Amino acid sequence: MNDRFGRTISYLRLSLTERCTLKCAYCRAGEGICPKKGELTREEFLRIVRAFATIGVKKVRLTGGEPMLRRDLLSIIAGIRAIPEIEEITMTTNGQHLPNQSRALREAGLNRLNISVDSLKPERYAAITGGGSLSRVLTGIEEAYAAGFDSLKINVVLLRGQNDDETGDFIALTKDRNLSVRFIEYMPLGETDQADLRVTGAELLQKHPELVPVAPSYIGQPARDYRIPGSIGRVGMIDPVSHRFCADCNRMRVMSDGMLRPCLGSNEEFSLKEALAQEGDEALLAVIAEAIARKPETHCFDEGFSTEKNMSQIGG
Ligand code: SAM
Numbered sequence: 001m002n003d004r005f006g007r008t009i010s011y012l013r014l015s016l017t018e019r020c021t022l023k024c025a026y027c028r029a030g031e032g033i034c035p036k037k038g039e040l041t042r043e044e045f046l047r048i049v050r051a052f053a054t055i056g057v058k059k060v061r062l063t064g065g066e067p068m069l070r071r072d073l074l075s076i077i078a079g080i081r082a083i084p085e086i087e088e089i090t091m092t093t094n095g096q097h098l099p100n101q102s103r104a105l106r107e108a109g110l111n112r113l114n115i116s117v118d119s120l121k122p123e124r125y126a127a128i129t130g131g132g133s134l135s136r137v138l139t140g141i142e143e144a145y146a147a148g149f150d151s152l153k154i155n156v157v158l159l160r161g162q163n164d165d166e167t168g169d170f171i172a173l174t175k176d177r178n179l180s181v182r183f184i185e186y187m188p189l190g191e192t193d194q195a196d197l198r199v200t201g202a203e204l205l206q207k208h209p210e211l212v213p214v215a216p217s218y219i220g221q222p223a224r225d226y227r228i229p230g231s232i233g234r235v236g237m238i239d240p241v242s243h244r245f246c247a248d249c250n251r252m253r254v255m256s257d258g259m260l261r262p263c264l265g266s267n268e269e270f271s272l273k274e275a276l277a278q279e280g281d282e283a284l285l286a287v288i289a290e291a292i293a294r295k296p297e298t299h300c301f302d303e304g305f306s307t308e309k310n311m312s313q314i315g316g
Helices: 042-054 073-081 102-108 122-129 134-147 164-172 201-207 282-293
Strands: 011-015 059-063 088-093 112-116 151-158 180-185 224-227 234-238 251-254 259-261
Touching (some): 042 073, 059 073, 102 134, 122 134, 134 151, 180 201, 201 234, 259 282
Parallel strands (some): 059 088
């Protein structure tokens, strides 16, 4: 299905839970990690994916909060895998629960994995994440690499003065391995924008002139890709604030409370709960069509706008 700006919606992001193991300072500082009532069930998520599949969605990302906190995660993945129209299932995780799980995730049908790591220094990692263990993430990354996912990406949110001195160490990870390191610009989500934390893609390129541009891995990818000559892996830049890529946005987001959000950078949401309570998918498809029709042309992050919800609520 196309929106009113001619963009074809083919990618659905499911925030399986708002709960998270970590409390990253820029994402959900100060929030508790208590279980939240009213999360969509596995069956509700699968019904939503099936409905989106009928209107052209081919790719699903599982995120959160921390998706690996869902006890029914493998069964959700297997359920999505059984929907013929869905060609690709991906997941974004903080890696804290990844050790010993990669094979099971792969076997359930997960194709691609993104792992968030904001520092390669154990104490700094713990400080940024509010107590996370770097060694668990690194073990998870090793195992995920061995499990042979179709792609493995490391996400790094660059924070000025906190981890921007580590870009060279992250880039070095791509030298001998077929993995991507993607530097993400800090976005104004949730509380007031801490714009002084933001390191732009342009700044990064200035610091690393050795990066040479390479063709994107797939059409519509948010990252601009680079490579160090002779390296196997890629370095990506995702800089939505300083470099909008809304014209290619093909995504819709469903949050764990049953709200459907057409744009990360707009507060407008549509409830799927009432439609889910009805038999048949007519009402569900009607809400989906309305939300797609209302998808904004672009976000307004660069005009001082910040969202009411943070990334762990919306689903990163
Ligand atoms: N818990 C999982 C994880 O940590 O990867 C999935 C959810 S997390 C919200 C998804 C991604 O969003 C992470 O890479 C996180 O660093 C990023 N993120 C959160 N808040 C952000 C912000 N304000 N700007 C840019 N990225 C953000």
